[in-house]
Amino acid sequence: MKRLKGLPSKLWLILLLAFMYLPIIYVVIFSFNDSRSLTHFTGFSLEWYEKMLDNSTMMESIYYTVVIAIIATVVSTIVGTITAIGLSKSRRAMKETITQINNLPMLNPEIVTAIGLMLFFTALNMRLGFMTLLLAHIIFCIPYVILSIMPKLRQLDDNLFEAALDLGCTPFKALYKVIIPQIKPGIISGALIAFTMSFDDFVISYFVTGPGINNISTMVYTSVKRINPSVNALSTIIVLAITIILVIVNIVPMIKERKKKKNEELA
């Protein structure tokens, strides 16, 4: 009886996963289609992968997405870490002010942040393009980095820092040797969030970029008017890359854990 009881819930979860993965499976299958059709699979071919490699707009969009994500991650992680450290020692009013301002882009609809930045850049006479796109990504990434580092700083023991000073460290050496290593998990997760936010962003990028500069999202959006199965090929590669990364990230610690357990059992 008990086994039967669990059946409907398992079935529900399987249906849920089927729904979640349906479009992904579809994209993978149709990326190998040998005709233009998006509804009939006529035969296997790698045509769309070749077309994708020949398509300069597509290849450029991958390049811009990656370059911008890397620069935005590095800059926003550094700025976010420095700000978070300063913030943890600041007066309450300052903390409140920064938190409230940071909440604006996080709680507002993205499209509002996007048009705000667009109006702002245009008012400054900046030409919309690579620089505005990069700047916008840095702007919306920093609040997330600060948010993920702050909890780690709150757990920090002030005495450790004092001890480092007593032992002859300069404040900045103590910062580097004592505080940074302790908040490292927060910094890493902040950097990861920044990278994914930047990599996936569409709405803000769409409004602040200029002609000729596309990331993957804006490229997909603008190329959608004409049916282009190369988008399926590109999506399949993205799906594959993300799956591999996530599997490695999730499986490696599990294997390590198991090895550790085994070693403990042996010892």
Added chain:
Amino acid sequence: MKSFRRLVYPYLLWAIVFIVLPMLMIVFYAFTTEGNSVMTINFTLDNFFRFFSDSIFINVLIRSLKLAIITTIICIFIGYPSAYFMAKLKPNSQGLMVLLITLPMWINMLVRTYAWRGLLLESGLSPEIKVYIGMIYNFLPFMILQIYTSLSKLDQSLITAAHDLGCDNKMAFLKVTLPLSIPGIISGITLVFLPAVSSFFIPKLLGGGSYVLVGNLVENYFVTTGDWNFGSAISLIMTIVILISMYFTRKFDYSKEDR
């Protein structure tokens, strides 16, 4: 250690320039008309009158709200059982399910919506239904994960206690599990409703341009028409509507807590 306080000042300046100023510019544009130079700034409410005197705009706003509300409700009804069943699984399977649900979220939203476009191309469904499917698909994981987090933190001994005090399964669920998972539902609502109201690429990709929402209006006035003043006014109206809805959601949350 107090000397580290100074580290905040550069970012404070940065945040005022790059976050606060752009927001103020939207407000400024919304209350002015086109063609104002530095010397002659004309503050006006014309943009707002234009929006509220035209039934087309009002209808778009109502349609967006309706879509966001229905999407949120469906996400709760699909998301709650999903999260509940997930929390009942063995710990290892729970981890796997969380991973399987997060995995699609790592794939670009545009790419996933594009996939649905192909899938539904010859389905014969109305544009409206297609947009609903796209919305639910994109926002459901947020709802599931929020509810799951609040359910997995739930202290199982509370349920045992409820049973000891004479509750059957149904009563224990209604009196213990459900009330304790309300915070998860509320944060799920925030994560679904907010982006759903302002979404513009899902209706555009799946509705094929015939299904216009507030987000599409803003996009049109900024990108196609170039009437930034009216576009700013629309986005301001949208923001205010969202703030009001969020206020009521939160209020509901607190009133539950009071009891």
